[in-house]
Amino acid sequence: MIPQTTGETFAEKVLAWFGQHGRKDLPWQHAPTPYRVWVSEIMLQQTQVTTVIPYYQRFMQRFPAVRTLADAPLDDILQHWEGLGYYSRARNLHKAAQIIRDQHDGQFPTDMTGMEALPGIGRSTAGAILSLSHDQAHAILDGNVKRVLSRYHAVAGWPGEPRILQQxxxxxxxxxxxxxxxxxxxxxxxxxxxxxxxxxxACLLCPLQTGCKAFQQGKPQDYPGKRPKKDLPEKTAIALLLRNPDGEILLQKRPPSGIWGGLWSFPEFAGEPGMADWLQQTCGQNHIISQRLPTLTHTFSHYRLHLQPLQVDFDTQAARIMEGDGWLWYKAGTKLNGGLSAAVRQFFRNT
Ligand code: SF4
Known part of the structure; x- marks a missing residue:
């Protein structure tokens, strides 16, 4: 049993606090169907509520139901996701929507097993969807809840460790x-x-203060424990900025999986000789680097990438070679099918 000092249970205190201070007007709280809750839960992973709200509203306008999402081209979904990052979330939404359409007759599963079998839905997200849309009794353990519980019970250690997570x-x-x-x-x-x-x-305002071990110890910020430090490997690559006489830049669609999967990005090369060979073979033309632009750095969860953009100007005839599927001549600010990689967005922001 959980020790309580006032007679009220943990949940009773939390619910009483919710009555007065909880958020009750978030867009996904109106008509909380499994679909609406699911999209919000996926967007809220690694992203703050205030950032998510406008994305969510645009997404719901374009994809109001799970079937609309399932039937939409992936490019359209990635475009509506652009700027939220972690694009595998958007790709999994699309895959899961198609499974729901094709294998569940367009209806979400109503149990944990069925829910967790869908791509991108783990135990906590499944619990949140079933709880918020069907009032089922399932626990959740997102980053916020991990913090509250690890402080309340003074659980030391990093929640990424299986033993801590289980606790x-x-x-x-x-x-x-x-x-x-x-x-x-x-x-x-x-x-x-x-x-x-x-x-x-804000411990002084917290309904759990009397039972909270971290508060009693006077060091709530010590919980949860931090991820053990590991230096991220650094990688470098060349980003080719091919510019045609109209000032458009060549973008290449990345393969569906891997970093920036399915997004438009600059053609990338391990080094300058590889880039020169490619230009020679593809366009039969010697290239002249017209500008070396400032390095673009992007940190992924498992490494840090430093991209050196090299600008090469092309005449129209050579530029025409790069047309067709998987290639795009792009001018900043114009509409395109699909999303842009973080490197491209960073580049156009800086220029
Ligand atoms: S008392 Fe402070 S540390 Fe403990 S749960 Fe409340 S806000 Fe968090």
Whole structure:
């Protein structure tokens, strides 16, 4: 049993706080169907609520139902995702929508097993969708909830470690209320986002203060434990900026999986000789680098990429060779089918 000092349970305190302070007017809280909740949950992974809201509204306008999403071209979805990052989330949304259309007659599964079988839906997201849209009793453990629980129970260690994660899941399950699961799930997310924040937890306003071990120790910020430090490997590459006489830049569609999968990006090469060979073979033309532009740096979860953009100007005839599927002559600010990679967006922001 969880020790309580006031007689009220953990969940009762959280629910009482929610009644007064919880968020009840977020766009996905109106008509919380599994589809609407699912899209919001995926967008909210690694992204703040205030950033997500306009993306969510545009997305829902264009893809109002799971079938619309399933039937849409991936490029269209990636375009609506542009700027949110972690594009595998958008690709998985598309795949999952097609599975729901083709294998579930357009209806979301209503149990954890069916939900977790869909691409991009893990235990916490499945629990959140079923809880928020069907009021089912499932625990969630997103970043906010991990923080609240690891502080409340003073669970030391990094939640990425299986042993710590398992312990946090146990606590999450243990605290579930007998009723009002949707409110409780929302309340836990809200408490982590607005009260028990990463660097400045508002412990004096917190309904859990009396039972919170981290507060009693006077060091809530020590929890959860940090990921053990590991230096990210550095990689360098050449980004070719081929410019035609109209000032358009050549973009290449990246393969569907891997970094920036399915997005438009600059052709990339390991080094200048490889780029020169490619230009020679593709266009039969010797190239002259007209400009070396400032390096673009992008940090991925597993490495840091430094791209050296080299601008090469082409005449119209040579430029015409690069037409067709997978290639695009692009001018900043014009409409295109699909999304742009972070490198391209960073480049056009800087120029
Ligand atoms: S008392 Fe402070 S550290 Fe503990 S749960 Fe509340 S806000 Fe978080």
């Amino acid at each position: 946090l899941w146990q606590y999450a399950e243990q605290h579930l209320p007998a009723t009002r699961n949707a409110d409780y799930t929302q309340a836990m997310m809200d408490m982590g986002a607005t009260l028990c924040t990463r660097s400045k937890p």
